[in-house]
Amino acid sequence: MADDIVSVTRAELRREARDLIELATSEEAVGELLRRGLDWLHQVARFDLATIFLLREGKLVSVAARGPLATEKVRRHELRLADFPSLRQTLETRRARAFTEEEHAHGDGDPFDGVLDLPPGHSCMVVPLCAGESCYGLLTLDRSECETYPRAVVELVEVYGQMLATALQQAEQKSTFERLHRREHEHARLLESQLGGDDVGVLETSRGPAVRELARRARQVAETDTPVLLLGETGTGKERLARAVHRWSPRAEGPFVTLNCAAIPAGLLESELFGHVKGAFTGATRDRAGRFQMAHGGTLFLDEVGELPVELQAKLLRALQEKTFEPVGSDRTVRADVRILAATHVDLQQAIAQRRFREDLYYRLSVFPLRLLPLRERLEDLPQLCAVLLEEQAKRTGRRGMKVTPEGLARLAAYDWPGNIRELANALERATILSRKSELGSEAFDLPIRVPGMKDPVTAPPLVEGAVPTLEEVQRQHILRVLSLTQGRIYGPGGAAALLGLKPSTLQSRMKKLGIARLEQYVARSTPQEES
Numbered sequence: 339m340a341d342d343i344v345s346v347t348r349a350e351l352r353r354e355a356r357d358l359i360e361l362a363t364s365e366e367a368v369g370e371l372l373r374r375g376l377d378w379l380h381q382v383a384r385f386d387l388a389t390i391f392l393l394r395e396g397k398l399v400s401v402a403a404r405g406p407l408a409t410e411k412v413r414r415h416e417l418r419l420a421d422f423p424s425l426r427q428t429l430e431t432r433r434a435r436a437f438t439e440e441e442h443a444h445g446d447g448d449p450f451d452g453v454l455d456l457p458p459g460h461s462c463m464v465v466p467l468c469a470g471e472s473c474y475g476l477l478t479l480d481r482s483e484c485e486t487y488p489r490a491v492v493e494l495v496e497v498y499g500q501m502l503a504t505a506l507q508q509a510e511q512k513s514t515f516e517r518l519h520r521r522e523h524e525h526a527r528l529l530e531s532q533l534g535g536d537d538v539g540v541l542e543t544s545r546g547p548a549v550r551e552l553a554r555r556a557r558q559v560a561e562t563d564t565p566v567l568l569l570g571e572t573g574t575g576k577e578r579l580a581r582a583v584h585r586w587s588p589r590a591e592g593p594f595v596t597l598n599c600a601a602i603p604a605g606l607l608e609s610e611l612f613g614h615v616k617g618a619f620t621g622a623t624r625d626r627a628g629r630f631q632m633a634h635g636g637t638l639f640l641d642e643v644g645e646l647p648v649e650l651q652a653k654l655l656r657a658l659q660e661k662t663f664e665p666v667g668s669d670r671t672v673r674a675d676v677r678i679l680a681a682t683h684v685d686l687q688q689a690i691a692q693r694r695f696r697e698d699l700y701y702r703l704s705v706f707p708l709r710l711l712p713l714r715e716r717l718e719d720l721p722q723l724c725a726v727l728l729e730e731q732a733k734r735t736g737r738r739g740m741k742v743t744p745e746g747l748a749r750l751a752a753y754d755w756p757g758n759i760r761e762l763a764n765a766l767e768r769a770t771i772l773s774r775k776s777e778l779g780s781e782a783f784d785l786p787i788r789v790p791g792m793k794d795p796v797t798a799p800p801l802v803e804g805a806v807p808t809l810e811e812v813q814r815q816h817i818l819r820v821l822s823l824t825q826g827r828i829y830g831p832g833g834a835a836a837l838l839g840l841k842p843s844t845l846q847s848r849m850k851k852l853g854i855a856r857l858e859q860y861v862a863r864s865t866p867q868e869e870s
Contacts, residue, residue, distance in 0.1 A: 371505055371506070371509060372390050372401060372402040372502075373402050373404075375390070375402075375502045375505070376388045376390065376402055376403070376404040377404060379404070379479075379495075379498065380404075382491075382494055382495055382498050383463075383479060383487070383491050383494065383495050384481065385404075385405055385479040385480060385481055386405050386406050386407045386480060386481050386482050387403065387404075387405040387406070387407035387408055387412065387450075387454070387478075387479070387480040387481075388403065388404045388405055388408075388477070388478070388479050388480075389402070389403045389408075389412060389415075389477070389478045389480075390402045390403075390467070390475065390476075390477055390502075391417065391475045391476045391477075391478065392467075392474055392475035393419070393429075393473065393474060393475045396418065396419055396420065397416050397417065397418055397419065398416065398417040398418075398419055398425065398449075398475060398476060399416050400412060400413055400414065400415040400416065401475075407454055407480065407482075409453075409454075411453055412450070412453060412454065415449075415450070415453055417449055421446070421447075422446050422447070422449060423446050424437075424441075424445055424446055424464075425449070425464060425476060428464045428465075428466050428476065429466050429468070429473050429476070431466075432466050432468045432473070433466070433496070434463065434464065434465040434466065434492050434493070434495060434496035434499065435463070435464055435492070436461075436462065436463045436486050436487035436488075436489075436491075436492045437462040437463070437464070437486070438459075438486050439458070439459030439484065439486070448462075449478065450480070454480075456480060456482065457482065457484055458484075459484040460480060460481060460482055460483065460484055461479075461480065461481035461482075461483055461484070461485055461486065461487055462478070462479070462480050462481075462487075463478065463479040463480075463487045463491075463492060463495060464476055464477075464478050465477040465478070465479075465492075465495050465496055465498075465499035466499060466503075467499055467502055467503040467506065468500070468503050469500065469503035469504045469506065469507040470507060472507060472510075473503075474503055474506045474507075477495070477499050477502065479495065541553035541556075541579075542554075543722065544716065544718070544719050544722075545718040545719060545825060546711075546716050546718055546719065548711060548716075549711060549716055549719065552708060552709075552710065552711075555706075555708060556579060556582065556583055556586075556708055557586055559583070559706045559708075560582075560583045560584075560586035560587045561586070561587065561588070562587075563677050564705050564706050565658070565677075565678045565679070565680070565702065565703050565704075565705050565706065566580075566583060566678075566679045566680070566705075566706045566707075566708060567680050567681070567682070567703045567704040567705075567706070567707045567708070568580060568679065568680070568681040568682075568707075568708050568709075568710065569681070569682065569683075569707055569708065569709040569710070570681075570683065570709055570710035570711070570712070571683055571710075571712050571756075571758055572683050572757065572758065572760070573713075573757045573758035573759055573760030573761055574710040574711070574712060574713070574758045574759060575710060575758070575759045576641070576681035576710060577596065577639065577641060577681065579708070579710065580596075580637075580639045580679045580681065581594060581639075583637075583679060584636070584637040584639075584677075584679070587637070587677065589635065589636050589637055589677055592633075592634075592635040592636025592637065593632060593633055593634075593635065593636035593637070594633075594636055594637050594639065595629050595632045595633035595636065595637070595638050595639070596629075596638075596639045596641060597610060597611065597629045597638070597639070597640055597641065598641045598642055599640060599641065599642045599643055599644075599645045599646045600641075600642035600645035601642075604647045604650075607646070607647065607650055608650055608653065608666055609622075609626070609628065609666045610628060610629060611628050611629055611630060611650070611653075611654065611657075612628040612630055612653070612657070612663045612664070612665050612666060612672075613625070613626050613627045613628030613630075613631055613665040613666070613672075614626055614628075614665050614666035614667050614668075615665055615666070615667045615668045617667060618665070618666045618667025618668070619666070619667065622666075622667065625665075628665065630657060630663060630672075630674045630676055631672065631674055633674070633676045634674045634675055634676060635675055636676070636677070637676070637677045637678075637679060638676045638677070638678055638679070639679045639680070639681070640678065640679070640680040640681070641680075641681050642681065642682055642683070642684075643680040643681065643682050643703065644682035644683070644684030644686055644689055644695060645682075645684070646695075648693070648694065648695070648696065651695070651696045651699045652696070654699065655696065655698060655699045655702060657674070658678060658699075658702050658703075659702065661673055661674060661675060661676070662674075678703070680703045686700050686704070687700075712755070712758055713755040713758040713759055713761075713762060714754045714755050717751050717819060717822050717823050718822055718823060718825060720747055720750055720751060720762075720823060721742070721747060721823075723759065723762060724741075724742045724747070724750070724762070724766060725741070727759075727762065727763045727766050728740045728741065728742075728766055728770065730763075731763070731766065731767050731770060735767070735770060735771065737770045737771075739776050740770050740773075740776055740777075740778065741776065741777060741778070742766075742777075742778045743777050743778065743779045743780075744831070744832050744836060744837050745779045745780040745837060745839075746777075746778045746779045746780050746782060746783060747823060747837070748780065748820055748823065748837035748838065749779075749780035749783050749785065750762070750765070750783060750785070751819045751820055751822070751823040752785075752816055752819055752820075753785045753786070765783055765785065766778070768784075769782040769783055810852060813848070813852060814852040814853070814854065817834070817838070817845070817848070817849060817852065817854060818854065820834045820837050820838055821834050821854070823837070824837065828842050828845060828846065829842050
């Protein structure tokens with residue numbers, strides 16, 4: 339019996355198990371994992387042949403073999419499980435067993451009959467490879483000597499079989515995760531191509547030089563791994579621009595993962611960012627990857643980063659600087675290769691002064707800030723934005739061919755859009771649903787006429803003397819908006835006069851009365867000769 343027992347400790351078994359699990363990174367690595375497992379088995383028990391059979395459609399298929407008797411024929415060997423009740427029983431009971439000479443003589447035959455010429459009553463052991471609710475196959479050990487494996491050896495090899503099965507389970511889970519990840523990534527790319535980001539093209543073809551410059555700078559920084567901080571009011575399209583930066587970058591084939599820091603309770607944010615291990619807190623019934631791990635090889639977009647709790651900002655800073663972190667409840671350091679894009683509508687300088695945001699984190703995030711203009715400062719892009727948003731919505735609502743008339747655009751230009759592009763999208767979708775026509779005129783939009791500086795009429799305080807704008811001021815602001823929309827063009831279809839329902843001469847007379855005629859950037863481009 340002493341010859342059968344190889345000196346090995348449980349600690350050594352555990353170390354080998356950890357190595358095997360680290361090796362189990364993909365389906366392609368399973369073969370190497372099994373070969374490594376058999377090589378190390380020499381330290382646990384003596385054998386002339388060690389074979390791993392995996393279950394495949396009711397068959398046991400040899401996938402790895404080691405030892406002097408491991409021939410090519412053995413490595414291609416297959417067994418029908420139904421023909422060997424003793425092997426089926428081993429899988430059902432999940433207990434290893436060593437066959438005696440009597441069991442050899444009266445059992446269901448040797449699995450290697452016709453493949454190897456082993457003497458009757460030779461040493462034989464069968465070990466189930468089971469982990470969790472799954473059984474993956476069997477490990478068999480054979481020796482030419484005619485004696486039974488001692489119970490102590492059988493128990494030790496059974497423990498090793500459990501560890502090997504755990505490594506197989508890990509490989510299976512990682513393979514499943516990677517397959518789902520690829521599928522979700524492909525699905526996300528499809529959705530982006532169908533629904534998102536098209537209006538970024540409006541930035542590059544904008545009539546406003548400031549907007550075009552923003553698009554140029556975004557394309558430049560996209561080619562690097564530099565952190566980008568997107569600033570601007572709510573609804574200005576920060577996430578759309580972030581997706582565009584990702585698509586323009588060398589990481590375009592990697593994942594684009596988002597996290598809205600304002601939408602998740604503070605107590606769960608750390609787990610969402612960095613993941614957690616089983617038992618880390620009440621309800622943590624299994625390990626869970628965080629957004630950093632999900633974004634490995636790609637881009638992580640942290641929306642509303644200004645709402646991140648101060649106590650979590652130090653850990654985020656370390657993850658940005660060192661690209662490492664520890665999941666909640668774990669002391670194991672995880673490395674993630676992630677490009678960070680962040681966005682906020684909060685004044686971070688003021689937040690720093692109020693000790694609500696770390697200054698060092700601010701400088702780490704704002705290496706390359708990009709500020710998006712509010713919609714009221716880029717009304718010249720309304721026609722393009724409306725066309726893009728209506729096209730996007732058509733894929734969801736089925737209302738294709740919708741467009742906004744010049745009168746409708748004038749109605750939209752008279753509003754100051756506190757909710758920016760998001761509010762514009764909602765207004766268009768609402769008008770599309772309610773309108774029976776394919777053209778959306780001014781009557782299709784139920785919007786208040788906002789005066790700059792005034793709050794919403796529903797929530798505004800009572801007017802006081804001196805705070806009410808004059809009728810002339812309201813007219814002047816409205817004409818200026820329409821002129822901005824038409825790039826100063828007065829004459830012809832789509833010109834300011836047509837949008838306002840006035841004769842060109844009447845509009846020019848009113849502009850002169852309101853002091854608009856002195857604004858050469860509008861008048862100089864709107865003479866009748868230019869329209870010819």
